[in-house]
Amino acid sequence: MPSPSQTLRIDIVSDVVCPWCIIGYRQLAQALEASGSAHEIHWHPFELNPDMPAAGQNLREHVAEKYGTTKAQSADSRSRMSEIGADLGFEFRFADDMRMHNTFNAHQLLHWADRHGRMHDLEQALFAAHFTQRRNLSDPAVLADVAAEVGLERGDALAVLADQRFAADVRAAEHAWLSQGIRGVPAMIFNRRHLVTGAQGVENYRRILAQLAEMAD
Template identity: 65%
Template structure:
């Protein structure tokens, strides 16, 4: 018998709406079960070749997945409804944009060294999906760091000198070598991989199996 908290590794990208939904579902399940846990966030880039200026999401989805405008609208409506259930607001304006997230992952790595990665991750999700802020802009990233109480000037220095670039690349490589090809990907107890947003009930069932 062990009193160790259940380790939960979440591989995700700030651009991934299902990562927000999946995390919020998991969070609800953790609340319902009361399982002691420790969450670790890890980097994944959905679009590592995304240019600095980003791309309109509707254009991006059509190009990458071949979705029709109707399919894309239906998907957004589904995500909005799920977000409402989970108390998270998605704001899909007509020029909602996808961004390159390499710098966001570097900022998250830095925040992790200060034990603030989880808080920054949530702030970035809200900044992107609710507030439609430009996460391609380092000044915006620095502002978000400052808004949660991190040192804005140090955040700027981290992005200016790219001191964590290699660490982020190494972490991304590690997870792709483990077979992670899409996100969200959740690894429970370093052994059990669950992909996609599974729903609160399924996460409750998983948690009860792993932490009876």
Template identity: 60%
Template sequence: MSEISDLDMEDALQIDIVSDVVCPWCIVGFKQLEKAIEQTGVTAAVKWHPFELNPEMPAEGENLREHIMRKYGSTEEQSQSARDRLTEIGRELGFDFNFTDDMRMVNTFEAHQLLHWAAHEGKEHPLKMALFEAYFAKRLNLNDKTVLADVAESVGLDRAEALNVLEDNRYADAVRQEETFWTQNGIQGVPAVVFERRHLITGAQGVDNYTAIIRQLMDGEAA
């Protein structure tokens, strides 16, 4: 039976994932990886790491479609086609993308601070999943402290303490340092998945490819 845990268990397959909670391919890649973990029956210890797609994004954010078209030079038709494709892929993986024309891209630095705190509380993974759902399925503003505190509470974290964490920015320096570590080590796009702290795989690779990678690693450990 497969298992995904926040704990760094000695016998578990160690998986570090660098990602952002407003990155659609990050949740697609994880859902593919999750299915691969289920298919192989391996026990995996997943650790999430921060990456900001748009660190300079102002507090008010930007219309998501306009942002994507400006950033990548895509047309409105290409943007809609990408949304349709993601929605279908998400449906196949059991994740609901609920894109609308008024969705906004937002800064995620505070969300990453909250995740850093949640890791100390043993709730990093459920909070990460809840934040993906809050943004892509419920279209909530992940740069709003009250929204973030509500999401934290939904996975069993203390809401008042979540607000305190966001108000006093106690983990801001730690998050910046971690972001810097990954970018200085060559991570320029996400998702970036590191198996056993030495095998880097970038992009959403698909269930079959992740399954093959895990089996190769398992065979290597058994040899």
């Protein structure tokens, strides 16, 4: 069994409505499996759209407003992400009526799930809920349903969202990463020292893991 010092720590700053976050994670996961690296993953909150109203916004309209993307460019981007996702075993089901959501409540629920050892499971379930199932992550009832689906107590999840008990903790975590210069996601920090941003691809992650292993030796 590897010693704690040999276990690779990976901190992932991410948002559950970020397509490149799930793509980057899936690419990294494949590279980790191929390398056999002993590792531990820690997820951290980032809001792509902290000022998004509770009702959310049509995704195509949102992308056009935020990035100046044309309808054709948006369609091309969705097609590309869908192809990459399929290769990684993740299904993107984009649709014209798909919406972008405020994810502050989702991050609070993830913070709570971490206390029960289910943060990673909930993170993955929320990615699927948004991109594959097109569920409304702005709705506390939907968030509680997803939490229940990974084995957490639905009533407790609703209570966490109702009283916002972890709001300050999540804000503090978000601000801490912003203060370290994180402005886009996914941002992956290996062994608390080596920052890699964006979805790098399986082969690049393999090379990164190999370099880290050499440095450890």
